[in-house]
Amino acid sequence: MFARWQNLSGPGWNTLTQLQDEMNRLFDRCGFNGHRPAARGVFPAINMWEDGESLLVEAELPGLDMKDLEIYVTGTDQLTLKGERKPNVPADSVKHRQERGFGNFVRVLTLPYAVDASKVDARLEHGVLQVRLAKHESAKPRKIPVKAV
Amino acid sequence: MLETPELSQKSRAESSGAEHLRGGPQFVPQVDIYESDKELVLFADLPGVAPADIDLHYERGQLVLQGKVMRPRQEGTAIATEYEYGDFHRVFQLHETIDSTAIEAECNNGVLTVHLPKEQKAQPRKINVRQ
Numbered sequence: 001m002f003a004r005w006q007n008l009s010g011p012g013w014n015t016l017t018q019l020q021d022e023m024n025r026l027f028d029r030c031g032f033n034g035h036r037p038a039a040r041g042v043f044p045a046i047n048m049w050e051d052g053e054s055l056l057v058e059a060e061l062p063g064l065d066m067k068d069l070e071i072y073v074t075g076t077d078q079l080t081l082k083g084e085r086k087p088n089v090p091a092d093s094v095k096h097r098q099e100r101g102f103g104n105f106v107r108v109l110t111l112p113y114a115v116d117a118s119k120v121d122a123r124l125e126h127g128v129l130q131v132r133l134a135k136h137e138s139a140k141p142r143k144i145p146v147k148a149v
Numbered sequence: 150m151l152e153t154p155e156l157s158q159k160s161r162a163e164s165s166g167a168e169h170l171r172g173g174p175q176f177v178p179q180v181d182i183y184e185s186d187k188e189l190v191l192f193a194d195l196p197g198v199a200p201a202d203i204d205l206h207y208e209r210g211q212l213v214l215q216g217k218v219m220r221p222r223q224e225g226t227a228i229a230t231e232y233e234y235g236d237f238h239r240v241f242q243l244h245e246t247i248d249s250t251a252i253e254a255e256c257n258n259g260v261l262t263v264h265l266p267k268e269q270k271a272q273p274r275k276i277n278v279r280q
Contacts, residue, residue, distance in 0.1 A: 038231040043156040045232040051225030058221065060159065060196035060232060062259035085156060088192065093185040100179045100194055101156035112228055126219070127196035127259015 043105045044081065044129075052141050055111060055133045061085070062127030063100075069129070071122050076114040076136060081129070082106045113139040158232060159194070174235035178214065178261075186273050189247070189265040195237050200256040205263065207249045212241040214261070246271035 038045040044059040057079060061069070069083040087102045089095075111133070119134035162175040178193040191212075195203065198216035206213050216237035247265045254263045 036230060038158065041155070042231075043158070045158045046229060047221070047227070047231060048229040049221075049225045049227050055228075056224055060259075062194040062196040064258060090183050090185060090190050093183040093190065096182040096184055096189075098181045100181050100192065103156055105156055124258070126199055126256075127194070128219075 042107065043101075044107060046081075046107070046109065048109075050113065050135075052135075054135055055113060055115060057109065057131045057133070059129045060127060061124070061129050063088075064124065064127070064129075066122075066124055069124070071120070071131060073115060073117040073120055073133070076117070077111040079109045079111055079115075079131065079133070080106065081109070081131075115139070159196070161233075161235075162238065174233050176235050176237050177239050178216065178237045180239070186267075188267055189243075191241070191261075191263040191265065193237075193239070193261040193263070194259065195256070195261050196259040197234070198237065198256075198259065203254075203256060203261060205254055205261075207243070207247075207252060210243055212243055212252075212263070212265070214239050214241070214263075216261075244271075 044061055047058045049056045059081060061083070063085055064083055068086070069081070072078075072080040072082070074080060082105070084104045085102050114136035115133040116136050120131065122129065122131045124130075157179075159176050159179065162177045178195055180194075181192045183190045193214060195216040195218075197218045199219065202217040202219075204213075204215040204217075214237070218234055218236050220234055243265065246268050248268045251266045252263065254261060256262070
């Protein structure tokens with residue numbers, strides 16, 4: 001697939017890709033954080049980081065309690081966030097404005113690394129969910145000693 | 150009756166309406182507003198804002214809501230960034246019938262609830278009709 005693109009592209013195309021790469025590097029240097037919004041209708045939006053030991057998944061879920069939320073790890077690399085946001089309507093009142101959404105949601109994420117399902121830690125703080133997943137031993141980076149000859 | 154909106158992501162402020170010192174994007178919190186005989190109740194989604202970092206004040210008929218968001222701890226390399234971090238800001242114009250001295254607010258799980266009681270004279274009164 002990649003090779004075919006290469007074949008199709010003439011010298012002009014190469015310049016374009018180079019320009020695009022240059023622009024990307026420029027944005028990276030200027031602190032552009034590579035924000036790519038989730039597609040419409042996808043809820044919740046997530047941010048994900050990794051370090052050598054673990055993966056951290058974060059989602060904004062205001063108004064949810066831990067009891068409204070189910071978190072599963074399936075196999076070695078699937079994370080499911082499932083829950084319901086319930087409306088809070090005061091008694092004997094008229095609705096003037098409703099912008100906040102309610103209902104059920106499920107989001108299944110395929111993780112970029114195998115994780116150890118027994119080492120998952122989730123917490124909810126001020127409406128932000130943080131799930132820390134320990135990478136599986138096989139997915140952790142290994143330092144290769146270089147021997148002097 | 151309004152339809153219930155679907156679950157959605159927060160939206161960026163198109164015009165901030167106020168000078169913003171911290172830089173970065175600013176967001177308009179999504180709100181619900183209800184009215185009963187005694188009060189108006191406002192709910193606002195402020196994910197990532199600690200109760201101590203909410204600044205709510207009432208001045209000349211305006212209720213100004215500001216929330217300073219916790220920034221993520223920089224940990225390792227970003228793999229996916231589907232949403233951004235930024236403070237929340239929104240201004241509401243209130244009727245004079247609100248008893249500004251009795252406004253109460255609380256924040257729980259990232260949702261702010263503001264109770265805006267109506268002034269006594271603005272509350273509906275049942276009139277007894279004598280025979």
